[in-house]
Amino acid sequence: MKHCAWLVAGSMLVISVRAGMTQTPPPPAPPPAPATSPTRPLPTTQTPQIDCNWLTVDTTAKTATFQLVAGLTGLNGALNFNGFKDGGLTLSVPLNWKVVIAFRNHDGVLPHSAEIIDSVKPMPPGPVDAAIPRAMTVRLQQGLGTEEQDTVRFVANKAGSFLIFCGVPGHGLAGMWIRFKVSPAEKRPTLTATASSAGR
Ligand SMILES: [Cu+2]
Secondary structure, eight states: OOOOOOOOTTOOOOOOOOOOOSOOOOOSSOOOOOOSSOOOOOOSSOOOOOOGGGEEEETTTTEEEEEEEETOSSGGGGOOBTTBOTTOEEEEEETTOEEEEEEEEOOSSOOBOOEEEEOOSSOOSSOOOOSSTTOBOSOTTTOBOTTOEEEEEEEOOSOEEEEEEOOSTTTTTTTOEEEEEEESSOSSOEEEEOOOOTTO
């Protein structure tokens, strides 16, 4: 699994790995020769890629800032967060870190929202109480319109496995959720692609 090389202590440096979010036709020329530097294996499927700019870590302030983009791609009728659906992306943070979720709705059609909820079955049909105080955008049910933003700030003061869930009715059920973990064992936040579970 690919891991982003998130910053080193105290600095706000973020190492960017450009990911192939757009699907362009293959070039007519043959594929280039392998690079001379060590490379990551090429993805063999059309799985979405993590952009390391999405997560910024400040180890001094113990703050994780996550750019959460609703409808980033057309995947799942744009019912996705950062191009992932059905738990395919997991943000993990150490217990008691501060979390800033910079939410933006990039969907040109539908409104979206986001909240951290308990991992419950079945998936709720609409907004429920947030699992962690203040871990929710405004207008959970109505959603935020195209390119509207909301910044959510909370302290990850509860260890466990949660969901980042769109509260607009039906969206979570349709797969518009990713995972959020709060771990007492982890030393720094991470963002990883995880197995999605559409039929969980
Ligand atoms: Cu939504």
